[in-house]
Amino acid sequence: MSPSPTEFAPLALLREHWGHEKFRPGQEDIINSVLNGHDTLALLPTGGGKSICFQVPALARPGICIVVSPLIALMKDQVDNLRRRGLKAEAIYAGMSHQEIDHALDNCVYGRNVKFLYVSPERLLTELFQVRVAKMHVGLLAVDEAHCLSQWGYDFRPPYLRIAELREKLPPGTPVIALTATATAQVQADIVEKLRFRPGFGVFRQSFARPRLSYSVLQTEDKLRRLLEVLRGVGPDKTGIVYARTRRQTEDTATFLQQHRFSAAAYHAGLPAEKRTKVQQDWIQDRTRLIVATNAFGMGIDKPTVRLVLHLDAPDTLEAYYQEAGRAGRDGLNAFAVLLAGPNDSDELRRRTNQSFPPLDTVKRVYQALANYSQTAVGGGELAAFEFDMQQFAETYRIKAVDAHNSLKILQREGFVQLNEAVNQPARVHLILSHQDLYAFQVANAQHDLLIKALLRLHGGELFSDFQTISENALATHLRRSVVEVRQQLRYLHTAGILHYQPRQESPQALFTTPRYDASKLPLDQVKMTAARDLARAKTQAVAQYLSGTRCRQILLLTYFDEADPARCGICDICLAEKKAAQAAPAPSLREPILTQVRQGALAPRELLAAFAPKDATAVTATVRELVDRGELAYAADGRLVMGV
Structure with missing residues (x-):
């Protein structure tokens, strides 16, 4: 029985699986392009909701969606999020065992309602993947972080160039959607060419402008002191990210902030996995307000209430800066992106x-x-x-x-x-014997019976159908053995063909x-x-120009991304300084009219104001003050304005 036309309606799917009442600006047009079978390039700013643009049409179309993504952490995060929503997803990436990859591909070929297969680009053209993908019913190919296709981009990945070869092995007419948050016009053209977009393709680009995100570059010779000033200005209870270049710098800065009574913690790839997870969760759940991190932090994390992103040093490219700064203010409220610049930073870059x-x-x-x-x-x-x-x-x-x-x-x-x-990556186990054969093994091998029973008691019968995450520590506690002994026994059972065991990985x-x-x-x-x-x-020079620029910061960024006629933001440090200067300086258009009035005879200030429109009262007062300071006007003994000497 075929589904009713409304069963797979994009808005209905959005409401059912994500709980949103409506799409964000631009998302629906992108989704409709894909559903109409067109190859599609979607350029959305950081936090613009890129994943919805391929996940919704994938659910609306028959078949599986293959998602090419370069980052393991991002893949794992998206797969976990989909599974929490009741949607079946698999992932294949470096570090998985052959058995895990084989099992994941079988799930995609032989049903089980898998709708999404995330795969790292280097895995696409392996013989194992090629054989299986030919048996899959693929309805959509999604290329995330598509700027990695372009040698003109900032994060070129050669395996991405082979994605077009995969297209040849998919059913005729299978559309591809490429998504990125950072692409110049040259990179966009490269994506279209390298993915061999078919005639009639669609390009959807939202402005990269963030109307309520204030960009600032603050020149300073003491970055830690200036950091404190910024944090106190934003408010000590606000959530923020402080980016540092090195692991040592994250730890030293976090300690410095703690000493000044800020709620802060360090995050970098050198921390033990459990520590990284705890630091991240404490920050996400507002138990920690500030996280001081290397650029290893932030990708795939959707925390909309970040009010401040501050960089202690400039990133190597404006693409990287735009992505990292864009993690502030995703809820659409006022937020700040601050870059601290020392006197020698451009030379150091x-x-x-x-x-x-x-x-x-x-x-x-x-x-x-x-x-x-x-x-x-x-x-x-x-x-x-x-x-x-x-x-x-x-x-x-x-x-x-x-x-x-x-x-x-x-x-x-x-x-x-x-x-x-x-x-x-926690340890994973999959029982590969049938229930009957496993029971026979337990009877014949009593020394392994307790561990197998503990596995089933703690992790359930799902161990027979798929790889399941297990806790080696929980097993050790349950069995009153050491973790080392439990791991040795699991390795033996793996070698004996009783189960597939993938040890924990965190390096x-x-x-x-x-x-x-x-x-x-x-x-x-x-x-x-x-x-x-x-x-x-060239990219370094663009960063240096941003650091020393005297134009609106938003215009500098949007011009770099080839956005036509970008508007002034009005809220960056340059715009605010210009506003302040304009308010402080005498209005040139009022100087002569004021002097003309006073030349005709001495006037009390209120009489002078009466000669001008009410809306100009503030400007008239400021101009008079400036003219008095410069000696062009003076106050007589009776308080009236007269010409200066």
Whole structure:
């Protein structure tokens, strides 16, 4: 029986699954474009509700929606949110076992009402994925963070270039929707070309203007003192994010704020996973007001009541700054984006940009060291993720940390390796025997009976149908054993083919995205690398111009994103300073009329005011004061205004 026309109506789906009464501006037009089968490019500002633009049409169309996303944390967050709404979703990314990937793909092929499959770009063209996707009924392809397609963007990811190949394997006419919050006109054109948009495609762009977000750049030689001033001005009870460049800086700044009686905590990728989770949850639930973080924080977190985003140092690009600053005021109320600028910050930005392109022999040396670190032989290792500690890596191979970091970034940009942020991935278990066979195993292996019973008691029969998150600590407490013993026993049961066990992961990971090369023969493209360096320098110069700019901050940002005829915001530091100056200065148009009146005879101030329109009273008073100060007018002994001497 086919669904009724209203069953899959976009607004009805929005209300049923998200509880919103209406779409945000622009969302409905984007959704209708997708539902009409058009390839669609959606450019929405940070916090503009991009995910709704592909999730709603995916539910309205038959088949599964494949979502390409570059960030594991963002994927996990969206999958968890969909599942909480009763919508079935799967995800495939680095760090998952072969069995988990196989099981997730089976769920997508053989039903179980899975509507969303999130996949990292490097997984798209693996043989395992290619075989399974051909069996799926795909109704929509969504490309999130689509600026990663463009070499002119700020976060180019070479695996994204292969998404167009996937289109050829999908049913004819399957539409693609590409979404991003930051794209210049050049990047937009690149997205359309690289995804091979079909004729009749739609481009939907909202203004990147945030009418109630006040941008400011505050020049200072003492950033911590100025930070306190800003926080006291905004209000100590307001929620905010303070971005710092280094892990050490986040911790030192959070301690400084605590010493001055602010509710603050540090967040960075080097913290243990449980600590990161607690810090984040305390801030989301307003138990902590300020979070001092590196840029590892914020992506995928929807906290609408953030009143302040303050940067202690400028990000490397205006794209990054716009995204991070845009986490303030998503509820549409007044908010502040403040950037503290020291006297040498622009020079430091340029130095870091030049430093981020080490010599080719350094890049090749780091590639070889990564192969040694992961024990990967030439020709092997493709897409095999391994735990990666940058500091340990640099120390082990006696490479400067800055050279290791920058070389790995180049290798990632050139498509040879991938670095994944630390993601708290709890342990997972899937029982692969039938109930009867498992019972027979328990009878024959009494030493494992208690653990299996504890698994079923704590996590239920769903363990037979899918991977389930388990708590190794809870199992250890229940069995009165150590966590180490529980893990050893789970590994044995995994090896014995009783269950699939994926241990807990909380460390950053790296992987080779191609079979490993002999480092001396690594095919680095010098022309592309030179172009990337020149582009990075241009982006650095745009940040420097923003720091020193004398035009409305919103106009500077919107002009960078090629928005035509952007309007003045009226609330940034530049606009407010101009307003203040205009109010303080004499109005040129009133000077001569006032002097003409007084030349005709001495006048009491009220008599002078009577000669002008009531709306000009404030300006007349200010102009008279200025003229008296300059000696062009004077007060006689009787209080009347006369010409100055």
